[in-house]
Amino acid sequence: MASWMRREAEEAPGVVERLLRENEGEVRGLAAFLKRRPPALVLTVARGSSDHAALYAKYLLEARRRWPVLSLAPSVLTLYRARLLLPYPALLLAYSQSGESPDVVETVRAYREAGVLTLALVNREESPLAQAAEVVLPLYAGEEKAVAATKSVLAMMAATAQLLAHLEEGLALREALLALPEALAQALAAEGGWDYLVGVEHLFVLGRGLVYPAALEAALKLKETAGLHAEGLSLAEFLHGPQALLEEGFPVLALVQKDEALEASLRVLEGLKAKGAHLLVLSPEPDALALAHDPLRLPVASAPELTPLLLLQAFYPMAEALARARGLDPDRPRHLAKVTRTR
Structure with a gap:
């Protein structure tokens, strides 16, 4: 079920x-x-x-x-x-x-x-x-x-x-x-797999510009549902220190779309791949997917302001499947409740 x-x-x-x-x-x-x-x-x-x-x-x-x-x-x-x-x-x-x-x-x-x-x-x-x-x-x-x-x-x-x-x-x-509702429905057909993440414990989730909030959301969901220590960062901020943690095979999930940040994002991803990072790229853009060890292809794009929603729409079922593959119940994250009340 x-x-x-x-x-x-x-x-x-x-x-x-x-x-x-x-x-x-x-x-x-x-x-x-x-x-x-x-x-x-x-x-x-x-x-x-x-x-x-x-x-x-x-x-x-x-x-x-x-x-x-x-x-x-x-x-x-x-x-x-x-x-x-x-x-x-x-x-x-x-x-x-x-x-x-x-x-x-x-x-x-x-x-x-x-x-x-x-x-x-x-x-x-x-x-x-x-x-x-x-x-x-x-x-x-x-x-x-x-x-x-x-x-x-x-x-x-x-x-x-x-x-x-x-x-x-x-x-x-x-x-x-x-056209957004239909595009969201199409995004559910994103292609790719998470096999590489089944046995890891840490990863970075990166995005730039309009996609950065989606990267933070993806990292949070991987913590909540898949039990992964996922750190969400801006691609730009990642270069200001966190990349020092990279070693051969360290997983990096990048969310990429075609907008004013695309060229800068591609350059950073090329550099991370050269440093040994294992790149998983969720994107509709062929140039970004070509850099990935594990391409996660978004089958549809929209205006730059809306494509972050499509990336998340594709991501959520992938995260749910990864949680199950890691033996976890995505509906019942440990220590969490639906409503959190803070002051």
């Missing part, structure tokens, strides 16, 4: 299709407001996988809108009782599957009281987070039974991309979003 993790990952195309349809009016109105009154600073607050969706928002909004984005440390407010002095207007994006973590809820409540426009991207519309925020974009992911979140993460990223699409003047991204 398929695990909940796999089944929920396979539900993502339908979730995203509904989300894009149901939130269209709200997102259009919010984008029009933000274009009239652009934020001097965007804040994000999230934990775990949701924070990877928040980092994806940082890359989108900084690279495409040139809006500065700051990730809040909730403990600054909840433990040190300090609230930042902000330029106005400001926008706070809160990402959560459950909407129940007290530190995220308290942060949203405090900054809303201070006059910040607060937007919750959350799966549970009746959650404390949804009640605390001024604007809510539901994820429509339904119940997630697997501890490791999949469809809700992709929904958060899709909702962020939808907002960007309505902030942009052109129609290219909006048109790409129309």
